[in-house]
Amino acid sequence: MPDVQSMVAEFVNKLRKRKIEGSQATAKCTVELLRSVISHQRVPHANQAAALIDAVKAVGQQLVAANPVELAVGNVVRRVLHIIREEDLSLTTAAMAGLDLLDASDDDDIDNCKGIGYPAMSAAVVAAAARSTLRPPSLQTLLEGTPESATVPYTSSSGADSESKSKSADKSSLTRKLKHDVIEGVNQLIQEISGCHEQIAEQAIEHIHQNEVILTLGSSRTVLEFLCAAKEKKRSFRVFVAEGAPRYQGHLLAKELVARGLQTTVITDSAVFAMISRVNMVIIGAHAVMANGGVIGPVGVNMAALAAKKHAVPFVVLAGSHKLCPLYPHNPEVLLNELRSPSELLDFGEFSDCLDFGAGSGSLQVVNPTFDYVPPNLVSLFITDTGGHNPSYMYRLIADYYSADDLVM
């Protein structure tokens, strides 16, 4: 499958050169790439899920390494891995269900009592696997204690494998089924990613009232759609856009807003504090949302969030589900940041005349970071495609999308 290899290489190159901007575009490209990787992956008879997972992981590692700051890539890879595991699991459970039908329904009881019989054992594995995906825990599973759950991540796939080995009769049909199901799942994911704007925008009307004054910064399509959705519902409100020097993305956003007939005012970034006292709500699009509820957004966001906190203005973050990152940040201002070219601030050679290189005294550094980190305590509300959430709830929401053994790739 040279074509897949070359596609991966090309995409890695693009990521490395930062040709793809915006987490949504990146996420979409990543999913599509992974889909073709999966469809081209030749699956062995035995252990197909593991083979798929390995293949996706291998590609995913390359992609993440290409642009570690673009968390959407890692998120999407994890989502795909999660889909594979889920499909695999559902197939095994289906197979198990077929088996169990033959045996007496007592199996359930035996399972619950931790019986040692072979079929019961596999059922326990299934149950554990089910637990590992963080389905709502029943009282019983809570009581069962920790040691089993700790081992679950490893047993889930291998258990399924052993299962499949023993039931080789069904395998041929299962093989094709798994791949097919996975690709189905990935297609759904693609749809979800491309449709997240609408889902989020639908909620706009609940949050924006008449004559509202909204501050936003950076250029985010989610925000654009969100505001326009409210506009379409005949709400009239005013938008302040911080220009976002030195990239001036605010100007782009402002232009689009104006084109759609919204009352827009462009302000300088420095005027954020001055204006915030007259603003009813700050709405920004996130670059990524961390598991602790912290937000990585366009540079300058932290300043706006602090000002909003000071004036008790709600600080609302819009994020599609592909931006939810299962990692907990450590020192995100530095580690999950990226310094761009100084030439955006100072022209090349602008200060070379007054720098005395010979004397060795005097130096000039130019700092031009891309992202900003907003700690969760400054965020009032997250609006994702599944609805509004508190920052403290994000870890739980994120757990729905990822399986625990993929967190470290």
Add this chain to the structure above:
Amino acid sequence: MDTRRGALAVPKVRRVGFFTPTEPPPESSQRPNRSQSGPVEATTSSSPLSDSPSGNLISPVLIPPSRHHSDNLTSHAAAPVPVPGPAAFRRYLAHDRSLHVGSYNAPDSLLGTSPPSSNGEFSEDSVSLFGFQRSDSTKLSASFPNGGFDLTLAVRAPQESETIIETASASEGKKKIAEVSGKSESVTTKPQKEKEPKSLKDKTTKAERRAIQEAQRAAKAAAKGEGKRHADESVEANPGKAAKKPQPKKERPPISSSVSEKTAVAVEKEKRMDVPQTQMQYDDKSRVDKAKRRAVVEQTETKNKVELFLHLPQYERGSQLPNLSSNFFTLDTIHHAVYKVGLQHLAGDISGDNARCIAMLQAFEEAIKDYTTPPMKDLTMDLTTKINGYVSFLIECRPLSMSMGNAIRFLKNQIRKLPVNLSEPEAKASLCSDIGRFIDEKIILSDKVIVQHAVSKIRDGEVLLTYGFSCVVEMILLYAHEIGKKFRVVIVDARPNLEGKKLLRRLVSRGLDCTYTHINAISYIMREATRVFLGASSIFSNGTLYSKVGTACVAMVANAFSVPVIVCCEAYKFHERVLLDSICSNELGDPDAVANIPSFSTKAKQSKMMDNNKNLQFLNLMYDSTPSEYISMIVSDYGMIPPTSIPVIVREYRRENLLL
């Protein structure tokens, strides 16, 4: 703005007119008192005792106005002055009287001379920090005994004339307070006037017992009281406002202790009323139209304004400049120096508060040098109206900064205070020297003081963050570098002015280690910083820092990261106004500066096209206000103070005229 001032002035005059008829009789009654100066003085001296405690109650920081009684006495004496009559004659009278008083007061004044020593406990810190004050007071004290000579001295040395005259009229000292406290008091306290004579008599008996205590108080008060005198004198000097003088009489109420609290409150109120409103509200159609008719500069208002800021002027830039500069040689109303400065302000060639203020003052100085009083007119009156005209021209060019407003107030005050007997060249010379003194002492010298203070806060290995361009901060950084401190500077800049580049260039070429970034990255860079140095355009009496837009963001983020914020501000920029937000009072810059983005020329063109779109506006705010809780310390020429001390400084030093 100018219109505003004019409007304010009118009611004053009217009120004065209302009162004057009642005044003359008391004045005449006072005169006899005057003749028995000896005993009367004693009585008056006793009054302060009762007076002072109340004063203390109101504000512990306030130095008790011990001089009041004597001042009051003199004020009684002075009261006749308001009587309608030839101004010169009046003034002459006043001087004569003041001479007498001076000699009478000799013991008092001697006490007053000692202030530095006796004052110590009271105002030591503030006084010692500020060299000017002390020198002033000593000078004054020295001149006290010689009261009789003041007139001749004044003639000889026009520069010092005012101060000397003031000292001579020491007796009138109290009047200033009255002047300051103004009309409100006068209206409310009529009944008190009647009481006064009684209270005076009562106290005469006690006077001797308490003489010692009073004397001490007087000494303390002397330093402060002198400042107030300036104000009083100014009233006298200005024939137009002579009508106001009646107020000093009402001022007497301080004598009776019961009234004193009220009066103190009234003083405060007065002060507040005294503060000229600096900005015209541009959403008031009729006023704007009126102002336009008078305007020298024809400006077209921008069409597409942000609704929140309709009350601020915003004009289309660039169109009128060539037109104006071609007018340069056909000026009639505006002096060419002022005109030049106005154009420079308009074009943005001069920026920075200190630079603008100095340029304006120097232009005024030149205008005053070239000034000749038209026949049949009074110099004080005519010059004031002239200056008003200049000021309104400057406002048309660009709204004044707070500090310029303060400087103009100073200048007008000086003009008002000009003694009538001065000949025109003398008066002009005196004014010019005043302006020079203001620039030297209030701006240049105080910058030096600030640098000395601030450098003591810089330690080796620190990372100092500064925002935009402030010349004081630049001086601090360069000086600290010169004396061998090792530190790194982070310069935070913001569009559209990018003033930080100027600072960066100057620092880098001097060999400092610099880091440059935009304000958006402030929370990235703030973790490295150990101190934040900020410049100021003005500091209001509620501690709000009014400065270049973005300063508030920097201070806020610094606060969030627990980095101390040090604001460097000359004391002449302190202002009595209060401000809560950045909306009510601000200045709008050129919106095109925001609309034009440097890097994408094609997109900039697009935005030009979009200008016509009603829905798209660009807002270029010039200032913002930083709440005082973000400020750790203010370095001024009075030393290093917390923002809560601003109202105290404004109150104490403004009254003494030391602030201006």
